Amino acid sequence: MVPTSYFLILSALLFTIGTLGVLVRRNVLIIFMSVEMMLNAVNLSFAALARHFLDLNGQIFMLMVMVVAAAEVAVGLAIVMAVIRNKDTTNIEDVNLLKG
Amino acid sequence: MPEGYLPILVMVIIASAFAVIALGVSALLGPRRHNPAKDEPYESGILPFGDARRRFPIQFYVVAVLFILFDVEIILMYPWAMMARRLGLFGLIQMGIFVAILLVGFVYAWKNDAFKWQ
Amino acid sequence: MTLPTLNFLAILPLLILVAATLLVLLADLVVRNKRVLTFLGLLAVAASLAAVLLVRPAAPTFQGMTLADELGLFASVAILVATGLALLLALERTSDFTRRPGAYVALLLLATAGMIVMAKASDFITIFLGLEILSLSLYILVGFAQRDARSNEAALKYFLLGAFASGFFLYGMALIYAATGSTNLAEISKGIASHSASLPFAPLLPIGVGLLLVGYGFKLALVPFHMWTPDVYQGAPTSVTAFMSVATKTAAFASLIRVLAAVWSGDRPWLLALAGLAVVTMTLGNLAALRQTSLKRMLAYSSIAHAGYVLTGLAAGNDRGFEGALYYLIAYTFMNLGAFATIQAVQRRDQNDVTTEQITGLSTQRPGLALLMTVFMFALTGMPPLVGFFGKLYVFSGAVQGGMTWLAIVGVINSAIAAYYYLRVTVLMYMGGATAAAGDIPRTGWAVWTTLVITAVATLALGLWQQPWMESIREAVTLLALR
Numbered sequence: 295m296v297p298t299s300y301f302l303i304l305s306a307l308l309f310t311i312g313t314l315g316v317l318v319r320r321n322v323l324i325i326f327m328s329v330e331m332m333l334n335a336v337n338l339s340f341a342a343l344a345r346h347f348l349d350l351n352g353q354i355f356m357l358m359v360m361v362v363a364a365a366e367v368a369v370g371l372a373i374v375m376a377v378i379r380n381k382d383t384t385n386i387e388d389v390n391l392l393k394g
Numbered sequence: 395m396p397e398g399y400l401p402i403l404v405m406v407i408i409a410s411a412f413a414v415i416a417l418g419v420s421a422l423l424g425p426r427r428h429n430p431a432k433d434e435p436y437e438s439g440i441l442p443f444g445d446a447r448r449r450f451p452i453q454f455y456v457v458a459v460l461f462i463l464f465d466v467e468i469i470l471m472y473p474w475a476m477m478a479r480r481l482g483l484f485g486l487i488q489m490g491i492f493v494a495i496l497l498v499g500f501v502y503a504w505k506n507d508a509f510k511w512q
Numbered sequence: 513m514t515l516p517t518l519n520f521l522a523i524l525p526l527l528i529l530v531a532a533t534l535l536v537l538l539a540d541l542v543v544r545n546k547r548v549l550t551f552l553g554l555l556a557v558a559a560s561l562a563a564v565l566l567v568r569p570a571a572p573t574f575q576g577m578t579l580a581d582e583l584g585l586f587a588s589v590a591i592l593v594a595t596g597l598a599l600l601l602a603l604e605r606t607s608d609f610t611r612r613p614g615a616y617v618a619l620l621l622l623a624t625a626g627m628i629v630m631a632k633a634s635d636f637i638t639i640f641l642g643l644e645i646l647s648l649s650l651y652i653l654v655g656f657a658q659r660d661a662r663s664n665e666a667a668l669k670y671f672l673l674g675a676f677a678s679g680f681f682l683y684g685m686a687l688i689y690a691a692t693g694s695t696n697l698a699e700i701s702k703g704i705a706s707h708s709a710s711l712p713f714a715p716l717l718p719i720g721v722g723l724l725l726v727g728y729g730f731k732l733a734l735v736p737f738h739m740w741t742p743d744v745y746q747g748a749p750t751s752v753t754a755f756m757s758v759a760t761k762t763a764a765f766a767s768l769i770r771v772l773a774a775v776w777s778g779d780r781p782w783l784l785a786l787a788g789l790a791v792v793t794m795t796l797g798n799l800a801a802l803r804q805t806s807l808k809r810m811l812a813y814s815s816i817a818h819a820g821y822v823l824t825g826l827a828a829g830n831d832r833g834f835e836g837a838l839y840y841l842i843a844y845t846f847m848n849l850g851a852f853a854t855i856q857a858v859q860r861r862d863q864n865d866v867t868t869e870q871i872t873g874l875s876t877q878r879p880g881l882a883l884l885m886t887v888f889m890f891a892l893t894g895m896p897p898l899v900g901f902f903g904k905l906y907v908f909s910g911a912v913q914g915g916m917t918w919l920a921i922v923g924v925i926n927s928a929i930a931a932y933y934y935l936r937v938t939v940l941m942y943m944g945g946a947t948a949a950a951g952d953i954p955r956t957g958w959a960v961w962t963t964l965v966i967t968a969v970a971t972l973a974l975g976l977w978q979q980p981w982m983e984s985i986r987e988a989v990t991l992l993a994l995r
Contacts, residue, residue: 302690302713309683316676325672332679339686351695355637357469359682362644364466366675368459369648373655373667375455380661386672389665392743498534505541 301342308335322374322384326367333363456508467496521569522580523632525560525588529625532556533618540614550603553617557596557624564588576696579634582988583838587631587766590842591759594849595624597966598755601853603959608861609657609749616656620755623649627763636685636695639767643681643731646763647674650756654748660864666747673730673740681727687713687720688775697774704775721775721782728771731764734823735793738816742800745812746865753808754852757815758845765822765841769834772826773992786827787911787919794820794926801933807855807866810933811848814892817930818844824923825907833910834989839982840907843899843974847891850967854885857956857964870952871937872944878953882941884964889934891971894927899975 312335315328337356344352377389474481474489481488503509520527535556536549543549564585572580598620606613626645633639651674655667689695690713692703704717729737745753797817804810822844825837858874858881859866875882891898904927908920974981 299712305686309679312679313676316672322668322672326675329672329675329679332676333682336679336682336686339683339690343686343690347693349693351635351637352689354473355640355685355689355695357473358637358641360469361466362641362648364462365644365648366678368463369651370671370675371455371459373651373664373671376655376658376664377661377668380659380664386668389668391662391665392669392747495530495534498537502537502541 298342298346302339305335305339320386322386326370333359460503519571519574521567522572522574524567525563526625526628528556528560528563529621533621536618546613549614549617550599553599553621557592561592577635577638578632582991583766584632586988587762588628590762590845591624591627594755594759594845597849597963598751600959600963602751604957619649619653627759630763631766634697653752654744657749662747666744669740670744677727677730680723684720684724684727687716691717701774728768732819733816734789734819735796741816742809742812746808750852750856754849758848762841783827783829787916790820790823790827791922798926798929805868811851821907824919825910828910828914830914831989832913835985836906836910838985840903843903846967846970847888847900851888853963854881857881857960858953860952861954868940872940874941884968886938887968889937893931893934897975899971902975
């Protein structure tokens with residue numbers, strides 16, 4: 295059996311890649327995908343830990359996160375669409391009406 | 395434990411080797427005769443028009459988003475489905491409530507013309 | 513297999529809210545007069561409030577997932593009151609920015625349900641679910657003015673940073689799960705106390721708690737995770753800003769208090785970290801608020817500063833501090849909601865903000881509104897005998913009692929800085945010559961007046977009359993049993 299710590303390390307790496315993606319990329323949709331990657335990285339942790347502890351809570355948590363992530367996608371895309379309708383851009387640096 | 399993966403590794407190597415050899419040999423040995431008809435993306439299909447990166451209308455996105463939502467909600471039914479027999483009526487009623495809530499969302503989307511193609 | 517008996521009484525207020533949300537959505541399809549939906553929402557809030565106050569279940573927990581204890585009761589009341597006031601506030605002005613008032617009411621109720629879940633949750637799964645229900649509803653509400661590019665932008669920023677924060681939040685939970693082997697707060701607390709060192713991933717605990725704090729920091733707008741706040745508060749429709757600025761804070765702070773009580777080891781370093789966060793939060797919030805010309809932006813920065821004051825109470829690490837934090841939350845609910853309500857009353861129908869220029873000389877045009885705004889500004893400054901004063905008094909005395917006199921001193925200095933920009937608003941309203949044409953300010957309807965009067969009276973009365981509900985706060989804190 296693959297040790298749980300391997301999964302946790304992989305999950306940490308994926309989470310870091312996702313975080314960097316959010317911080318570095320400027321396209322709203324890519325940022326969005328990076329966030330999803332962070333959530334799924336955590337899901338991997340939950341799955342591995344649920345197996346490690348033989349505990350169902352981890353699995354339930356994972357299912358909940360998947361559903362929440364789907365809802366987040368729906369809301370996020372709707373917001374991005376509204377922005378595109380008004381401003382015709384997906385670059386976060388063009389969205390700059392509010393400042394001060 | 396890693397030995398268990400050996401067959402997969404062997405298969406990956408053989409599959410990629412086959413692909414590389416088949417494509418490489420035909421690229422090296424095969425003759426090349428260009429003509430305009432042959433260079434089209436689809437030799438015997440509809441003539442290509444416009445730029446492939448052109449923007450396309452997005453009415454369909456609402457349906458797509460709703461599809462994602464209802465599709466993923468289904469995973470919450472899996473745990474129940476595994477235990478349906480043992481949960482009996484208790485579980486069935488709970489699932490019924492869950493589906494009813496989803497149904498309200500569906501009806502709301504429907505009545506707001508989310509599924510109409512303009 | 514034995515089936516669990518479900519203790520539905522413990523989540524009755526939530527059931528009412530969710531049922532009402534669905535009902536509003538369905539009613540929206542058939543009802544012509546959309547004002548009915550707001551009244552339906554108010555009715556649901558009232559029913560839920562009655563359920564919170566009157567139905568005390570014998571067993572307070574629902575499958576170990578939520579806890580209907582005193583803290584939950586306290587937070588639920590504060591959140592429901594904020595929802596009711598926000599519904600009243602929106603009644604006459606939703607038509608300014610949307611053609612879907614039904615969805616607006618439904619989302620407001622859903623956000624409330626999420627907040628109550630979060631405030632009552634005693635398991636990471638429910639905390640996360642509550643957080644996401646409230647966040648997703650608020651993302652949409654912030655961008656509810658679909659044709660307003662500023663509202664869109666606010667929603668986008670809130671969504672991206674909120675989702676990013678959720679990631680940290682979740683990862684923190686996963687690491688704490690790894691360290692303790694449980695997602696339940698009570699189990700985690702027991703695990704840390706007894707066998708924590710024996711588990712293989714125990715060293716992950718502090719990292720998990722740290723990441724969780726980052727997640728809470730984003731949601732509570734603590735510096736350095738506050739960047740989104742001014743933009744979102746300014747861009748969102750004013751009634752939404754009024755609601756989210758107070759109710760989200762109550763829910764998230766209640767949840768943070770629970771989590772801290774569970775992972776609490778009373779360690780000085782953790783308290784100092786919280787104290788440090790509190791200091792930078794209030795200082796930067798207040799300094800940035802000084803140079804704002806938009807009232808909504810100014811109040812956004814002021815809300816950051818107020819989060820810092822509440823955090824001072826938590827950093828104190830004693831009962832007094834926690835009581836102060838809870839008192840502050842309810843005080844803040846009324847005074848801040850009132851301030852945003854006044855802004856909404858003054859703003860033009862085609863605008864979503866008020867500048868300091870627009871309120872100059874307000875007292876000659878609208879003496880009533882100017883007077884109420886003055887009350888809220890005084891309360892936010894912390895003038896006795898209004899609620900804001902006692903809130904500050906309690907959190908700062910908690911800090912002194914916890915051996916952090918320096919923190920209390922920083923807090924007092926900050927209140928003095930803050931007095932400048934709050935009182936400037938009052939001075940402009942009374943001293944300045946009128947610049948805005950009187951016709952620009954729309955007539956204030958009865959619903960907004962009701963909101964304003966309730967918040968103003970509460971701002972005064974809850975300061976003067978504290979005995980009964982301070983006892984409930986004390987009980988809430990005692991039951992948490994901080995180690």
